[in-house]
Amino acid sequence: MGTRLGDLVERFGGQLVGDPNLEVQGIAPLDSAGASHISFLSNSKLRALAAQSGAAALIVAPLDDQTVAATYEGARIVTTNPYAYFARVAQYFADLDAIVPAPGIHPSAVVHESAQVDPSAHVGPNAVIEAGAIVGAGVVIGAGCFVGRDAEIGAGTELFANVTFHAGCKIGKRGILHSGAVIGTDGFGFARENGVYIKIPQTGRVLMGDDVDIGANTTVDRGALADTVIEDGVKLDNQIQIGHNCHIGANTAMAGCVGVAGSARIGKNCTFGGAAMVLGHLEIADNVHISSGTMVSRSVLEPGQYTGFYPMAKNAxxxxxxxxxxxxxxxxxxxxxxxxxxxxxxxxxxxx
Known part of the structure; x- marks a missing residue:
């Protein structure tokens, strides 16, 4: 299904240089885009590649436009943030081809009579929804998912196959939980006496805001007494561990295999590279950026980039x-x- 460039600009903004009636059928990388594609340039180092691209149109920044236009003959959409524009266009094309699950509850699903499932929601095969759970409008519960008692799933949120969402936990609107994610498992809480570990009941919840993405096989522990809190817009990649009673501020993003120990408090708009580690009970300010593989062993109270690993070298x-x-x-x-x-x-x- 083709889309006019004029329609894209009308929907997403930007300045169009070229024919508004030109149709594109998808988005592709600079080096493989063809005459039916739109591509984008978000890294000025790739100007030469963009200038030789076979794409029908390019999304470019004002800084790069003049250089690219000298040799590139296709249409251009000029915008201040080409990468974000690309993301929105990619979402648009994905939605055009998306297969939306039909509303309704699969016959093999087990839904407690006291659970509230909106008529527009989809509950897949072998899913389980326990007593008192609330499933909002347009929610998709994939095959084999478990939604515990009194849990809440906000409107437009999707749980891919085999997600576990334990009792009392909540997520807001438009969330995405990928397969294997476990929300609300017990935190690692034990008291030690005479060489024996005594389990501390984990009676808190996990509370997640709107537009939260949770990657595959990522785990978020429930609080011991208070709640674990994940604010709006947080993005967690695959195989991340968030300990009990943590608080993660809005629009913070973590790459794969990050580990955050219990009761850490992380600010807004932070980023964590892959395999970064945060010790428990630490405080990290807003706008802190932690490099991959870094061990955060003390509180970070000032914004900035922090790195704590030794560069790779030959073993000897x-x-x-x-x-x-x-x-x-x-x-x-x-x-x-x-x-x-x-x-x-x-x-x-x-x-x-």
Whole structure:
């Protein structure tokens, strides 16, 4: 199904340079786009590639437009944020081809009589919805999902197959929970006495806002007494662990395999690279950006980029560097001794 460039600009804005009646049928990368595609340039280093692209149209920033236009003959949509524009156009094309699940409850699903399921919602095969749960308008509950008692799923939210959403937990509107996500499992809470661990009941909930995305096999623990809170617009990638009683601020994003220990409080608009780790009970301010593989072992109270890993090297070089690091304390003491000796010699010389 083709879409006019004029319709895209009318819907998403931007300045069109070219024929508004030109139709495109999809979006593709610069190097593989053909005459039926629209592509985008979000990295100025790829100007040369964009200028030679076979795409029917390009989404470009004002800074890149003049350079690209010198050799590129297709239409252009000029906008201040080509990457965000690309995301919206990609969503638009995806929606055109999307197969929307039909409203209704599959015969094999088990829905408690006290659960409230909106007539426009879809409940897939072998799903289970327990007593008191509320499933909002347009919600999609995929095959094999579990929604616990008194849980709430906001309008337009989708649970892909085999998501577990435990008792009392809530998510707002337009959320996405990918397969294998587990929301509201017990936090890791134990007291130790005489060498034995005594379990602490985890009686809090997980409360998630609107437009929250949870990746495949990501787990968010319920609070011990208070709630674990995930604010609006948070994006969690695959295989992330969020401990009990954590609070994650709006529009914070975490890449795969991040681990956040219990009771950490993370601000708004933060980013965490893959495999970053956050120790428990720490506070991280708004607009903090943590590099991949970084261990956050203390609170971060000022915005900025933080990195805490040693660069990769050949193994032999790394072992030499590690040996030096292990001996730094001894080397420091030797330097202090030498400094004292030099000072004594200098003073002795000045007295003569």
């Amino acid at each position: 070089e790394w072992e030499k560097s590690a040996a030096i690091v292990r001996n730094l304390n001894t080397m420091r003491e030797k330097m202090r001794t030498l400094e004292k000796q030099i000072k004594q010699l200098t003073e002795a010389t000045e007295q003569k």
